[in-house]
Structure formats: C-alpha cells, structure tokens
Amino acid sequence: MKEDRILFECVKKDNQRALEQLFQKYYFNLCLYAKKYVVSADLAEEVVADVFFKIWQNRKTLQINTSLKSYLFVATKNLSINVVNKAKSDYLKQEIPEISISFSHLNSDESLHYNEVKIQIDQIIEELPPQRKIIFKLNRIDGLKYKEIAEKLGISVSTVQKQMVEAIKHVSQYESQFITFVISFCLSFIDV
Structure with missing residues (x-):
C-alpha cells in the first residue's frame, strides 16, 4: 500500500x-x-x-x-x-543438567571487568524514567509478561508495550559500547 x-x-x-x-x-x-x-x-x-x-x-x-x-x-x-x-x-x-557457571573462580582482574559490566548495565537502566524502569526490570529481569506487568501496576498492556519500546530504544543507544565491553570481558577468559 x-x-x-x-x-x-x-x-x-x-x-x-x-x-x-x-x-x-x-x-x-x-x-x-x-x-x-x-x-x-x-x-x-x-x-x-x-x-x-x-x-x-x-x-x-x-x-x-x-x-x-x-x-x-x-x-x-x-x-x-x-x-x-x-x-x-x-x-x-x-x-539435561549443565555445569552451572560460577563467578567465584574469577581472578581479581576478571572480577573487576565483571563488576564494571554490571555497573554499566545498572547505570543505563537507572537513567530510565521511574515507571519505565520498573516495567523494564519486571520484564527483562524478573521475566514477567506484559499482561502480568499491566495487572501488577494497574495499567494497560498497551502502556506496558509503549514503555518497553521506549526503554529498549534507550538501552540500544549503548549497544555498540556495551558489546565492545562484553567482548573484551569474554576474551579475558580465553588463553592465547
């Protein structure tokens, strides 16, 4: 059309x-x-x-x-x-039971990298407006579906959807910076 x-x-x-x-x-x-x-x-x-x-x-x-x-x-x-x-x-x-990945074996440099990544992720999420941040965390961290979030917060599913689209747009602004950081973190585990 x-x-x-x-x-x-x-x-x-x-x-x-x-x-x-x-x-x-x-x-x-x-x-x-x-x-x-x-x-x-x-x-x-x-x-x-x-x-x-x-x-x-x-x-x-x-x-x-x-x-x-x-x-x-x-x-x-x-x-x-x-x-x-x-x-x-x-x-x-x-x-099929898998060996769980534990971060307790990380040396101090690896532990520092891991903590830096976690801090960056937390900072990006914290920049979101209050309601958007709550919705994002409920969906992406707690694993709730849009309908469950809507019921829990007393808002419409379409409001949840719009807020998630905006939250994901915000987070994706940092995507290339974050991916580079994660790749360097993962490469630190590889013995060359």
Whole structure:
C-alpha cells in the first residue's frame, strides 16, 4: 500500500509517530498471526512488539523489497518460530543438567571487568524514567509478561508495550559500547 510505504519512509527519517501509526494499524492482526505459532497471547504480543522494535532499531539500513504488510507478517512468523525454538532449547537444557557457571573462580582482574559490566548495565537502566524502569526490570529481569506487568501496576498492556519500546530504544543507544565491553570481558577468559 502506498500509505504504508510513505509511513515507512517517515520511520526511516526517525519519525516515531509514523512507527506508532503502523503499530496501531497492524498490531491486532499480527498478534493473532503470532498466536498461531507461540500459542500464548502474552507471548504473541511480545513478539509483535519486538518486530516493531527491530524495525525501529534497524530503520536506517532496513530495505523492504515486498509490501510492508508482507514484510511484517513474515518477520512475525520468523520471530515466533525463533521464540518457540528457544523455548524448546531452554526446556532441553533444564532436562539435561549443565555445569552451572560460577563467578567465584574469577581472578581479581576478571572480577573487576565483571563488576564494571554490571555497573554499566545498572547505570543505563537507572537513567530510565521511574515507571519505565520498573516495567523494564519486571520484564527483562524478573521475566514477567506484559499482561502480568499491566495487572501488577494497574495499567494497560498497551502502556506496558509503549514503555518497553521506549526503554529498549534507550538501552540500544549503548549497544555498540556495551558489546565492545562484553567482548573484551569474554576474551579475558580465553588463553592465547
């Protein structure tokens, strides 16, 4: 559709309102579609929110050669399948005992690096506005679903979704800096 193409071009130019319009237009149908794969309505909502977040995150380089609607449904299907596969993998890992990673064996330099990473993550999260920070921690740290967060805080699921999109945008600003830091931390474990 021509309207979708215009909105997507606006998204590429950092227009958040255009992304919200696309989100509102396709959200319900994409959730129904995702639910066919992930079964849970809450998980389907998270999948759709993540699809739109990835569009926002990759807006500068994302090339869509089909209709936007087709792209959204394919992206939702792929992410849904990934979520299901990850859940199966996590289940198998629980069934097969793994050696738990303990940080007690870290030497003082490694321990320092680990603590620096943890401090940086905490600082990034602390920069969020109060409600957004609570929602982010409940979802990403405590593992609550959007619906559970909405019920716990007495707000709508759409408010939780919007706050999570904004929180993830904030955190992703630090992504390249953080990834470099984590890679250097991980490399410190490799004997060369």
